[in-house]
Amino acid sequence: MKLFLEKLLWNSRYMTLLAVWSCVVGMALLFVSSAVDMGVLLVEYVNVEFLGHEYDGDFHTAVVSHVITAVDDFLLAIVLLIFALGVYELHIDKIDFARDSETAGKLLQIESLDDLKDRLGKVILMILIVAFFKNVLHVKFDDPLNILYMGGGIFLVSLALYFGHKAGESEH
Template identity: 40%
Template sequence: MFEKIFENGLWGSRFIVLLAVIFGLLGAIALFAVASFDIYETVKLVINTYINHLHPEHFHDLVVGGIIGAVDLYLIGIVMLLFSFGLYELFISDIDIAREDDEENKILSIHSLDQLKDKISKVIVMVLVVGFFQKVGLTSYTSPLELLYLALSITAVAVGLYFLSKVGHHH
């Protein structure tokens, strides 16, 4: 009898994961809102620049940096969504409505912590790549050696992404 009560309580304790799910969703919403506001501000800057016939110093850097920064925040928001969906599906229940139209929804197809970790880690790598390109785009290069380093780093990122795309694919 004590074992049955204890096991029921232990099994019910999995609902504590709902805190991570709810706050993960709130974090994703906050990131999407901030990224959207950043893009709005960037578009407003572009419109004002062309209406007033101004061309501020480093204008292109501001525009590209603003948009890439927003993409970075959107990707982190996606990490939070995947985290929330994955935890919910692993510990609470399948999200039935997601499977009504598509029998095998690739995004929500998470059956183990390893699958959740793999999906999140791939998006995190993309966040790092976007951040890398944001930094590269805002850096000035003054010597041929710096350009060589730039070319080598871009090659390394490309090779890394190629191998990342091969992870998890069975032929």
């Protein structure tokens, strides 16, 4: 009975493949949908800038907002990729192609749960920074308090990047 239970527990790690495949599907959907959105934005840009079609509102702000949203989606897709690779390497098996590949780099090679957490944390920090700057586009600077909030936000983003960089240096 003990042997059966241990074998069942050990083989239950294969349930993590559901998370791995779900992340791969989500990553693919985000990459494809963001790329399609960029293609639609390109067509719209050509229509407005070169063919003279009308656009309601500030077109430049809309373009920048779409591009930032695409970058945000691409970063989220990268989080899903790193998570999928990390969970697979930690629970199932090492990925031989990543070990033998010069292009895989250290980013995609996960050695421990802390390693996975650190890598995900850095990319998630970048997602938050991108989201912050996307929201900055819609801030109206008609109130001095808004300008103060903007300065404080930029300071906090800079501080987060500084500490993230320092944490990366101490690991090496």
